[in-house]
Amino acid sequence: MEKVAVIGSGTMGNGIAHVFAQKGFGVSLIDVSEGALQKGLQTISTNLDRQVKKEQLTPEQKQAALERIIPYTTMADGLQDIVLVVEAATENVDIKLGIFSQLDALCPPGTILTTNTSSISITRVGSVTKRPEKVIGMHFMNPVPVMKLVEVIRGYATSDATAAQVMEIARQLDKTPVEVNDYPGFVANRILMPMINEAIYTLYEGVAGVMEIDTVMKLGMAHPMGPLQLADFIGLDVCLAILRVMHEGLGNPKYAPCPLLVNMVQAGHLGSKAGMGFYHWQKEHKDLHPAPRFRK
Helix, strand or coil: CCEEEEECCCHHHHHHHHHHHHCCCEEEEECCCHHHHHHHHHHHHHHHHHHHHCCCCCHHHHHHHHHCEEEECCHHHHCCCCCEEEECCCCCHHHHHHHHHHHHHHCCCCCEEEECCCCCCHHHHHHCCCCHHHEEEEEECCCCCCCCEEEEEECCCCCHHHHHHHHHHHHHCCCEEEEEECCCCCCHHHHHHHHHHHHHHHHHCCCCCHHHHHHHHHHHHCCCCCHHHHHHHHCHHHHHHHHHHHHHHHCCHHHCCCHHHHHHHHCCCCEHHHCECCEECCCCCCCCEECHHHCC
16 A cells, blocks of 8 residues: 655645545645644544445445544654655745755655645745655645646656656546646636636725625636635635735736735635635535625
């Protein structure tokens, strides 16, 4: 059984661990907090239960997947016999650079180091290691167990062999990998975030309300979720961080984040995870209403 390590047990990390374990990989799930690890494992169990209920898995397959995941609070302890690492820590460049410096020192030379970053330069991440040819982006979509796409992002020094191996691993997870090059926002967020930002500007400038903007995009453009609801689901702090990376990296004012988005993040209205964003999020997320400040 091949083994991988996942750094971070939050929304993306536990989803990545879930799909690797479900497909037969041994998984070291690593986080600095025991509480975060237990929360992540509980989320994985709940999501596996959902698959059992839909008859996508048997109860025995669910249990086998859970048993393949071993939690660790110390990075060095969870990196034995690992063929690949997926870093899924918070979207902060300094945190990621620190993690990759540690991974480079702790992992055998042959281990591939990947990051689930949604916008940060793979080339920059690889530059803090002695193996930039083995550093690559592996950008899963949320929710990971459901979404098929994985952006495989080649840094400036990433080797052909590394890219080919990661593309094959993604296919083993029953994902569809798409190879892209290392420029701010890659493909998914370079297209998505300006749309979300423009939707926020449309609200900010009083063109239409939250429900109206999302309804136009859902019914007029056949989007399954409106851009403001999607922003809440992604996390407004994450949207802001990605836009800032793109604005700085590309030097184009069209990527400048809307002042309303900046204010909402500063106020702690981060979307569904905070209970308040453009929408007021109830526990079950079933009957959505715009947040009080956006109601007419």
